[in-house]
Amino acid sequence: MAMSALRMASSLGLRAVAPARARVATQSSRSMVVRAAVSTPAPVVVKREDVITSDPFNNVTDHIFEKIGTNLHKRPDHPLGIIKSVIESYFDEKYGKDTFTSYDDLYPVVSTYANFDSVLVPPDHVSRSQNDTYYVDNDTVLRCHTSAHQLEMLKEGARKFLVTGDVYRRDSIDATHFPVFHQMEGFRVFEPAEWEAAGKESVDLAAEELKDCLEGLARHLFGDVEMRWVDAYFPFTEPSFELEIFFKGEWLEVLGCGVTEMKILEEAGLGDKRAWAFGLGLERLAMVLFDIPDIRLFWSDDKRFSKQFKEGMFKAGGVGMQKFKPYSKYPPCLKDVSFWLPKEGDSFTENNLCEVVRDVAGSLVEEVKLIDEFTNPKKGLTSNCYRIVYRSMERSLTDEEINALQEKVREDMVSKLGVELR
Numbered sequence: 001m002a003m004s005a006l007r008m009a010s011s012l013g014l015r016a017v018a019p020a021r022a023r024v025a026t027q028s029s030r031s032m033v034v035r036a037a038v039s040t041p042a043p044v045v046v047k048r049e050d051v052i053t054s055d056p057f058n059n060v061t062d063h064i065f066e067k068i069g070t071n072l073h074k075r076p077d078h079p080l081g082i083i084k085s086v087i088e089s090y091f092d093e094k095y096g097k098d099t100f101t102s103y104d105d106l107y108p109v110v111s112t113y114a115n116f117d118s119v120l121v122p123p124d125h126v127s128r129s130q131n132d133t134y135y136v137d138n139d140t141v142l143r144c145h146t147s148a149h150q151l152e153m154l155k156e157g158a159r160k161f162l163v164t165g166d167v168y169r170r171d172s173i174d175a176t177h178f179p180v181f182h183q184m185e186g187f188r189v190f191e192p193a194e195w196e197a198a199g200k201e202s203v204d205l206a207a208e209e210l211k212d213c214l215e216g217l218a219r220h221l222f223g224d225v226e227m228r229w230v231d232a233y234f235p236f237t238e239p240s241f242e243l244e245i246f247f248k249g250e251w252l253e254v255l256g257c258g259v260t261e262m263k264i265l266e267e268a269g270l271g272d273k274r275a276w277a278f279g280l281g282l283e284r285l286a287m288v289l290f291d292i293p294d295i296r297l298f299w300s301d302d303k304r305f306s307k308q309f310k311e312g313m314f315k316a317g318g319v320g321m322q323k324f325k326p327y328s329k330y331p332p333c334l335k336d337v338s339f340w341l342p343k344e345g346d347s348f349t350e351n352n353l354c355e356v357v358r359d360v361a362g363s364l365v366e367e368v369k370l371i372d373e374f375t376n377p378k379k380g381l382t383s384n385c386y387r388i389v390y391r392s393m394e395r396s397l398t399d400e401e402i403n404a405l406q407e408k409v410r411e412d413m414v415s416k417l418g419v420e421l422r
Helices: 005-011 019-025 079-095 146-155 192-198 202-222 262-267 282-290 295-299 350-364 399-417
Strands: 101-103 109-111 135-137 140-142 160-168 180-190 227-234 237-247 250-260 274-281 333-340 365-376 381-390
Touching: 079 160, 079 180, 079 202, 079 282, 146 160, 146 180, 146 262, 146 274, 180 192, 180 202, 180 282, 192 202, 202 227, 202 237, 202 250, 202 274, 202 282, 227 250, 250 262, 250 282, 262 274, 274 282, 282 295, 333 399, 350 365, 350 381, 350 399, 381 399
Parallel strands: 101 160
Antiparallel strands: 109 140, 135 140, 160 180, 180 274, 227 237, 237 250, 250 274, 333 381, 365 381
């Protein structure tokens, strides 16, 4: 994995920089939280001016780039940091303190090999497209999941670990989706002696302990709730499962997990072992546990939000825990934009439109939604009408602000998406 500083810079779509800065792409450029057994160098942050934005594969906008290094999950009085700490404490209580090493500072710029190939994502999988993933260049991305570090950590000797970090995916715009969110994953390796002593097949032992562990975690977070396991598919585990809980009258997916594919263990030199892995979204859990209605709130600096959360406020099972109290919701401003799609219709995607809107309006955009579509048979063209909902979480927006944003959005739609406004 090691390479020279200049070669590293080239592979990252970065300008030639000092060796210390160029090291950022190696997944070994990281530091562990204090609970980790070994210390490693702190990550070196890539500056925006070091990125070659003209690279044809680069689709990381300024709005996304500025989120790198924010590390909401490392703030002990932030709802994401609170949930992270609660989960880490559960593993300490169940397995013994520091049995699972916790990592929360792994740099999010990784190779496409680490992000996709190392976890067996098929070459033709939709997640590899520029429509779904943020590419720095052809060989480098902003990680889509914390599993991007899994193989390297196994090769370095990690056997029981938790990884928490910010992950990036191009997505729609609404109250539950944001292009930057936070994941936690767990990984546990079994030695042959463990399943031999239990008198079980290796895959059976791994699956049984995995389910026991995660059912306990669900009770720790949600209390005595009804649960069910649903068979699932993930390229990196087999068998694969999703855990759902019955919460407030409906079934809610909590996490995905499974027994690790042997190809991954073999690549790590652990072909005689077995392992399980799970992954969960911190925002998803925090929104449910704290009754937070809009995912944008996690990024808010408004004290009316931040003052409601304190380190250690979580109570086991959520019993008697203070919920988020919404403050006044400012009025939305709706703007519709109609346009003809390019004749090569496949070149337009909703995710690309959302990126244009998000890059202009940032967190002031609440939703982008298709409200009308028709095809003109004479012109052979298709028209879309999208409704853009602007709303600040912190103040009322003026007509002048909204009009300026909308005009810029319209201009960028033409120049960047090749549409014809109606």
